Amino acid sequence: MRQDDGDRPGAERAEGGAPDTGGAAGDGSEDGFRRSAAHLIDEALGFLFPAALRAAADIGVADHLADGPRAPAELAAATGTDADGLHRVLRLLATRGVVREDDRGRFALTETGQALRGDVPYSARTAVLMLTDRTMWRPAGELTRCLTDGTSAFEALFGMPFFDHFAQDERTAAVFHVGMAAMSDPENALIAAAYDFPKAGTVVDVAGGHGGLLLEVLRRNPGLDGVLFDRAHVLAGHRLGAAPEVAGRWTTAEGDFFEAVPPGDVHVLKRITHDWDDDRCVTFLGHCRRALRPDGRVLVVDAVVPAGNAPHQSKALDLMMMASLAGRERTEEDFAELFRRAGLRLSRVLPTPTVLSVVEAVAA
Template structure:
């Protein structure tokens, strides 16, 4: 107070205001940078689509050389690669040549674990366009896919063979890096067991399971057009597998263990209960379900499942789930959750028994 009893001007208050303004500017800069982030996957898709990484196996090349090899514009290709280099996927030298780094090596079609098909699937218009309409999900409480494409996600695939191929090839590519550690982590019984890979696509996980556990016999269960691309026919698995056509919303083959890898996250709770109930009815005494999905932590930590959850929200009707969510789903389908096994990947094995 001054002599007149009035509050004096506080220099500390002014400092606080200045500090607040600085924090506001930092927040604004951060949010703008985050909003621009969508351009990185766009650039990654462009590089994957033209196959630029396949032309860098023998060392660095100039954008002009790469443009001739890929049938692209040299200046614009340079601009795309320059952005990708900021995240360490490529590296530009002092002569203006680009090389592929170890971090970006999986972009090559012939890489030990190639992910080009997975990138093309994740950034396909069936995922990209609904993500841009996410506000619709908030206001209408439903997927944005139907309004854009005129029908649900999987119905669209039945009418667009090219998009279906992108999806199934992309899922197989996305799975290749994770199938082996998941197969090793799965709690399979020691005795000879029939494992049913429900909606197993091209059979990458089942193949890894059969290789890892010689006592297993496998059934790959999926739609006919998907089974046509299966990869189970190898010398080391001869006589230990079969394929069976069907719809997991209708029934499941008899078996001892049911694998559901990245299946439940595609569907809402009611549909998931139908799938799980069909497995429960078909399983032999002592059988179990192994649902392999992201299990979301209930904290603020980053987790790929939290990102994928928004893809499920925008393009499909499913969701990623917490352990409590899985326990509830299992209980309503006549199963009891008995454990969650980490796999060293973003996915966990959620085990349920009758």
């Protein structure tokens, strides 16, 4: 039911993407309140777009559009789904430019929608499935609980903390770890290129998952060795061994970063600090500080929440962290305080071409 901006009342947009109301209080007229109501109702229906996107990802419909447009009946037969229902899902996705319907009622995948395929580089399909999984979706619907109780909604809904749930079996863990790898893969080469790593030494990728970022760092820096550090069930899916160009320059290490981390010259933590509250972040950042070799650095690779009203992915992810985990997205000032408490000092923040920045710390 989302209309084109040009057709929707009050659709004029200010620079930040929010409706231009002409001031904090608006004009106070009946028409102004009517426009406000229309806008808010339209926004409240917005959750149906990720629901449609998940359904399309789940059945793999994009893979059947790789060779050109097809009718809903053909796509339904290929995916084992209902033709009418599939048409309605695709029609909504077309309003956001994921697919396009032609005058013959056939749907084609757009350039924007290409990464919904599972057979392309940087496929986002498993990332979409992770981000819209019930473990993210259900707690998001309970944000009021977070406001009234001051805690994550996850444990009340699932009976255990977030990471305990994802560690309980291989299938459940795959949703998270494979999805996170898919979310990270398009970023890794860009992040590795954005930072001037030392010419020699050891990079420890702390809670590095399947090793995508460490692989890109080692590819670009032939004088470096790497350690991929994570839990055993995560390391089982690592990809370092499939890259002959870094052979002999990496090892894996099993462990828990709340207890200790391996020694190294650079400790990298990508999308880790946002999962945890301040006290727990200080614990593992303190372990990194103690494991740093002389002149070493700790690199927190995470979103840095900007000031102001402009849209930024960190502001949406922050609510996911609040609902499902115990963490938060942080400002530059927040990171400086975490580092101070861990015996580190924030030295600089380097933007990257992605939504993430490299927040560098050295020993205080």
